[in-house]
Amino acid sequence: MLLVISILPSISLLSLSYFIMEQKISKLLIRYPEVFNNLTTTDLRDIDAQIDNLLSSLKAKESQLKSASEEIKNYIIEAYKNTYFLHSFLKYTSTNTNSYFLTNVIYDGQRFYVDFYEYGTETQISTSVVYNDLARFYKDVLVSLLEQRNFLGDMKYFHYIWEGRIR
Amino acid sequence: MILIPRKGAMIILFVTLIVSTLGSLLYFSGKTYTYVSKLEQKFMEVRSVSRNIAQLETQLKQLENVRASVYSVQSTFAKDEMTPEQVKEKLYEVLSSGLLITDYIVIKASLSEPIVFKKLSVKYTMIIRGSE
Numbered sequence: 511m512l513l514v515i516s517i518l519p520s521i522s523l524l525s526l527s528y529f530i531m532e533q534k535i536s537k538l539l540i541r542y543p544e545v546f547n548n549l550t551t552t553d554l555r556d557i558d559a560q561i562d563n564l565l566s567s568l569k570a571k572e573s574q575l576k577s578a579s580e581e582i583k584n585y586i587i588e589a590y591k592n593t594y595f596l597h598s599f600l601k602y603t604s605t606n607t608n609s610y611f612l613t614n615v616i617y618d619g620q621r622f623y624v625d626f627y628e629y630g631t632e633t634q635i636s637t638s639v640v641y642n643d644l645a646r647f648y649k650d651v652l653v654s655l656l657e658q659r660n661f662l663g664d665m666k667y668f669h670y671i672w673e674g675r676i677r
Numbered sequence: 678m679i680l681i682p683r684k685g686a687m688i689i690l691f692v693t694l695i696v697s698t699l700g701s702l703l704y705f706s707g708k709t710y711t712y713v714s715k716l717e718q719k720f721m722e723v724r725s726v727s728r729n730i731a732q733l734e735t736q737l738k739q740l741e742n743v744r745a746s747v748y749s750v751q752s753t754f755a756k757d758e759m760t761p762e763q764v765k766e767k768l769y770e771v772l773s774s775g776l777l778i779t780d781y782i783v784i785k786a787s788l789s790e791p792i793v794f795k796k797l798s799v800k801y802t803m804i805i806r807g808s809e
Contacts, residue, residue: 516694520701527705534713542720544727561719568726575733582740589747589776596782597772611799612764613789619780619808627791667791 591647591676595622598643599672606634622648624672633658633668640672648674746775749807753781759801767803781806 535554539546548564549557596615603610608630616623628635633655641653650673657669681689759767764784771777783804788797 516690517697519694520697523698523701523705527709531709531713534709535716538713538717538720542724545720545723548723558716558719561716561723565719565723565726568723568730572726572730572733575730575737579733579737579740582737582744586740586743586747586776589778592779593772593777593782596768600768600772611786611791612761612784613786615782615784617779617782622782625789629791661791669791 587647592617594647595624595644595672595674598640599624599626602635602640603628608634619676621675622673624670626670628668628670629665630668631664631666633666635668635670644672644674647677649677650675743776747778748775749778753804753806755802755804757800757802759803761799761801764801764803771805777805778808779805780808 532554535557539549545561545564549560551560595617599612599615603626608628611627611629612624613627614623614625637653637655641651644651644653652671652673654671654673655668656671658666660666754767768784781804783802785802787800787802
């Protein structure tokens with residue numbers, strides 16, 4: 511009899527530990543409302559399984575959203591490639607003080623070709639900057655200063671061509 | 678029946694009491710701690726995935742808006758005798774309306790000589806064809 515009594519504290523600790531565990535889980539649920547709001551039952555015995563289910567459904571949703579974003583992103587990039595060289599041309603030629611004479615633009619759905627002259631005492635177009643910019647979307651990019659010549663005092667013209675193909 | 682002295686029995690009982698209490702205390706606290714910390718890790722994972730989902734949803738909405746701005750000209754735009762200003766205006770109009778889907782663009786000046794271009798008026802031919 512005394513032996514049974516002597517192990518009673520350890521038996522009561524079993525109940526106490528369960529009680530403490532419930533308290534801790536309740537506090538956790540308060541700290542994580544995104545979990546609490548997605549629980550279907552408040553039975554703490556199957557909370558583990560519920561969290562596993564929740565996690566797997568959230569991960570499935572996450573991967574679904576990722577692939578949807580990726581698909582739209584690719585579509586937008588493909589559409590952007592159609593006119594990006596023109597955006598670039600307007601960006602570089604409208605942000606400086608030199609004059610420009612556009613002589614030819616050809617785009618056939620795969621390749622683009624831009625031919626123009628820049629007028630000024632110094633060129634304000636950096637071929638490497640333009641090259642790096644265009645190379646983000648196009649392959650076989652060529653940004654070339656074909657000719658540079660004085661034509662009025664120290665005024666020069668710079669003949670450029672830009673070429674490239676859609677990746 | 679084996680008889681043991683009262684003192685011995687008391688010692689055995691006392692030792693059993695201490696050992697079983699300490700043992701169960703250590704076992705249950707360890708088990709509770711492990712279980713709760715594992716659960717918290719899962720909660721943290723749920724939080725992080727939920728936040729990712731919220732970000733992705735916002736991003737997706739923005740991308741949808743951009744996709745809605747993708748357009749294709751219904752027919753072919755073709756015009757001769759355009760002034761440089763008209764060409765510039767048309768280009769800005771086409772490029773600022775959204776993302777144009779096209780498979781053919783031609784802009785050709787009537788002159789290609791660089792020096793005389795300011796003395797003579799330049800006319801452009803512009804063709805933009807939409808594609809699906």
